[in-house]
Amino acid sequence: MTDSTPHSSHTPATGPAVGQDEWVARHAARGLLPEGPLRRVEERLRVVPWWAWLVLFLATMSLLPVVESSGYVRRVGFDTVLYMLLALGLNIVVGWGGLLDLGYVAFYGIGAYAYAILDSDKFGIHLPTIVAVPLVVVIGAVAGFLVGLPSRRLTGDYLAIVTLFFLQLFQTVMTNGDSAFGHNLTGGPNGILNIDPLHLFGHDLTVQHQGVFAVSYFYVALAFFAVVYVALKFVNASRTGRAWRSLREDPLAAEAMGMPVNWLKLLSFSFGAAVAALTGTLFASLNVSVFPLTFYFVLLITVYTMVILGGSGSQPGVVAGALIISPLLEMLRDPGKSRVIFFAVLVGGIAVAARRSRALGITAAATLAFGFAAHEIARAIDSSWVSGERGGGFAGFVDHWVIHPAQLASWIPPVSYVGLIAATLGVTLLHGHRRLVALVPTLYLAAFVWENVMLSKPEPARYIVLGMILIALMILRPSGLLGERRVEIV
Amino acid sequence: MALLELDGVSLAFGGLRVVDGLDLRVEEGEIVSVIGPNGAGKTTLFNLITGIYRPEAGDIRLDGETIVGLEPHEICCRGISRTFQTLRLFLNMSVKENVMAAAYGHTKAGIFRSMLRTPGMRREEREIEALAEKRLAFFGDRLMGYRWDQPAFSLSYANRRRLEIARATATNPRLLLLDEPAAGMNPAETHEITELIGTLRTEGGYTILVIEHDMHVVEGISDRVVALDHGIKIAEGSFETVATNEKVVEAYLGLNTATTK
Numbered sequence: 001m002t003d004s005t006p007h008s009s010h011t012p013a014t015g016p017a018v019g020q021d022e023w024v025a026r027h028a029a030r031g032l033l034p035e036g037p038l039r040r041v042e043e044r045l046r047v048v049p050w051w052a053w054l055v056l057f058l059a060t061m062s063l064l065p066v067v068e069s070s071g072y073v074r075r076v077g078f079d080t081v082l083y084m085l086l087a088l089g090l091n092i093v094v095g096w097g098g099l100l101d102l103g104y105v106a107f108y109g110i111g112a113y114a115y116a117i118l119d120s121d122k123f124g125i126h127l128p129t130i131v132a133v134p135l136v137v138v139i140g141a142v143a144g145f146l147v148g149l150p151s152r153r154l155t156g157d158y159l160a161i162v163t164l165f166f167l168q169l170f171q172t173v174m175t176n177g178d179s180a181f182g183h184n185l186t187g188g189p190n191g192i193l194n195i196d197p198l199h200l201f202g203h204d205l206t207v208q209h210q211g212v213f214a215v216s217y218f219y220v221a222l223a224f225f226a227v228v229y230v231a232l233k234f235v236n237a238s239r240t241g242r243a244w245r246s247l248r249e250d251p252l253a254a255e256a257m258g259m260p261v262n263w264l265k266l267l268s269f270s271f272g273a274a275v276a277a278l279t280g281t282l283f284a285s286l287n288v289s290v291f292p293l294t295f296y297f298v299l300l301i302t303v304y305t306m307v308i309l310g311g312s313g314s315q316p317g318v319v320a321g322a323l324i325i326s327p328l329l330e331m332l333r334d335p336g337k338s339r340v341i342f343f344a345v346l347v348g349g350i351a352v353a354a355r356r357s358r359a360l361g362i363t364a365a366a367t368l369a370f371g372f373a374a375h376e377i378a379r380a381i382d383s384s385w386v387s388g389e390r391g392g393g394f395a396g397f398v399d400h401w402v403i404h405p406a407q408l409a410s411w412i413p414p415v416s417y418v419g420l421i422a423a424t425l426g427v428t429l430l431h432g433h434r435r436l437v438a439l440v441p442t443l444y445l446a447a448f449v450w451e452n453v454m455l456s457k458p459e460p461a462r463y464i465v466l467g468m469i470l471i472a473l474m475i476l477r478p479s480g481l482l483g484e485r486r487v488e489i490v
Numbered sequence: 491m492a493l494l495e496l497d498g499v500s501l502a503f504g505g506l507r508v509v510d511g512l513d514l515r516v517e518e519g520e521i522v523s524v525i526g527p528n529g530a531g532k533t534t535l536f537n538l539i540t541g542i543y544r545p546e547a548g549d550i551r552l553d554g555e556t557i558v559g560l561e562p563h564e565i566c567c568r569g570i571s572r573t574f575q576t577l578r579l580f581l582n583m584s585v586k587e588n589v590m591a592a593a594y595g596h597t598k599a600g601i602f603r604s605m606l607r608t609p610g611m612r613r614e615e616r617e618i619e620a621l622a623e624k625r626l627a628f629f630g631d632r633l634m635g636y637r638w639d640q641p642a643f644s645l646s647y648a649n650r651r652r653l654e655i656a657r658a659t660a661t662n663p664r665l666l667l668l669d670e671p672a673a674g675m676n677p678a679e680t681h682e683i684t685e686l687i688g689t690l691r692t693e694g695g696y697t698i699l700v701i702e703h704d705m706h707v708v709e710g711i712s713d714r715v716v717a718l719d720h721g722i723k724i725a726e727g728s729f730e731t732v733a734t735n736e737k738v739v740e741a742y743l744g745l746n747t748a749t750t751k
Contacts (some may be wrong), residue, residue, distance in 0.1 A: 222679055231605040234605050234607050235601055235603075235604050236600070237615075238611065238615070239590075239593065239597050239599060239614075240601045240604055241604070242583070242587055242591040242594070243594050245583055246591045248580060249579075249583060250578045250580060252578065253578035253579070253580070254580075255542075255561070255563050255566075256540055256542070256562050256566060256571075256662050257563075257571070257591065257594070258566035258571075258592065258595025259591070259595070260561070260563045261563070322534050375682050449623060471577075484641070486582050
């Protein structure tokens, strides 16, 4: 049958093939690179099967501890794999099921606490790993099912509120669980300590080896990831996966086409929770302790950011999201790297926008010139205004551009911060050339605020940078990095 | 015994009686058209049969067994499938997946078998795929070839209507409910749909209940026509008898027209 259709991957760029809708041809062509060697490389890469990509990815990841001996970097690598697992689990509920589950990290917490209770000195229970981990996964799945039960008739905002309450409930119960009916069940705010490490193939997995993060956990986490990824990939291509995505697209039509929508919702909740609980066992056994505040809103938002940035619904997408966000958040802790990332995002944003309008490119150049001019004028008036210089490299360059007093008057941070917000709002109100002209001092003010105010406060600053990246992505690629283009049902 | 039997089915939204004491019989292999002005209760009738609404009174039987109170997906599995007046495709899924998804009700592979890709699961997947290809092939080359992997939102309006019919038939129904299959189609496409509905019966073996406004289509396909107005059956019979029925003309055109004519 396929032979009779006039389709090949080499659709001429000049026009649609015979019998092909023009619209479809244009839609397909938009996703292609322009003719040339890059396009040919892309076409070659397209035929590489998914499992080959996965093997390549796992091989690259497993090289990390080999090339990097720093315990810190290895630890960040391990955390990134945990985030990849969490993102895969959330993708079941949000990306496929289309259910806004804001209680997701509670299941991660349930997994961690369940492992902590089953494998620690707390109650003197020390189940073997091979029993404890599957048991925790089952506990997670059951918890997901139970939370799903009252929520199965809820959609959208209502479901979001109920699941958010569940996260709060989990939080409250764990924090006050040190005096539940007169028993100390969860250790309250002090958490549970002295959790057993994982025990596989007759060996305890050591967390520290000669004072440095041991790599065994990293490889175990990577193995868990590989198994979960492949299992979910297969599920997605099965009748259950298709039914989940149908449910996301149109629950009523799915129900009318013979799919038990309520049951499918429970299933997706349950499987998402099971993956989160599995990740929880890795977390608890590595950290040797669990505390209630780990499983809270910041973590929830971080995992959601990964799923949305990578492309909700796409497995490689959410993994890429975790792979970008997790190290990025770590790098943003360090002022030097944080500065580079901030300016890279700023310049990248302007560069991408300038591709669409040459005027924006000129604006960027004007901003650069504006900065040098402002810097020199400030130096001429009072040299103490630019005295906070910090030496060479990129920081040195920035110091010759941004006004950076050694001693900041106390009124400067709030005034400049509020000024930046006002200027940004002002820019959005202006149009045409005026907007571009107003953009020049606004961009400079942003750099000033970043250098003088935000850099000394890395904790809010890193989430602000994350917000900037998300806003840029929302404009450029609403469906996420690797997400398929989506349409809303109208 | 008729395939589908409705006895005194009633439903009210607040004070508005949308369907009022409706009796209806659809025999195996029949094509029955439901006509009536806007708001007559035609789509509500479909929603009652497919279980989206539950009747307040009366009984609906498929093959002599009552289906009142069953969930819509259970009714679908008993053999009633439908299309929607306002298209409700799974827009962000591929054309083929839209049809494959509808095979859920009569396939079995569980989630764990899918994770392991057992031989039985893979065999079933091949069967589902073959079924989908067969259902799509029903529309000639309109939904074939490269279109299989296109997302459903890239289809033209007429092709979306065709895809909805293909999806509905993938549930392997005995009774097919088509809600305005020719709405928004040009004359050539309307003609094609008319022939298609005939072919659905002869080749697919489906019993068909169809809501249609286009009288040419109704005339071309119907064994029997049922006219509704304000939720009440005002006429039933062959196209000619219903089309010339005074009450029907009155419902469509108003009382004066009917009397002065």
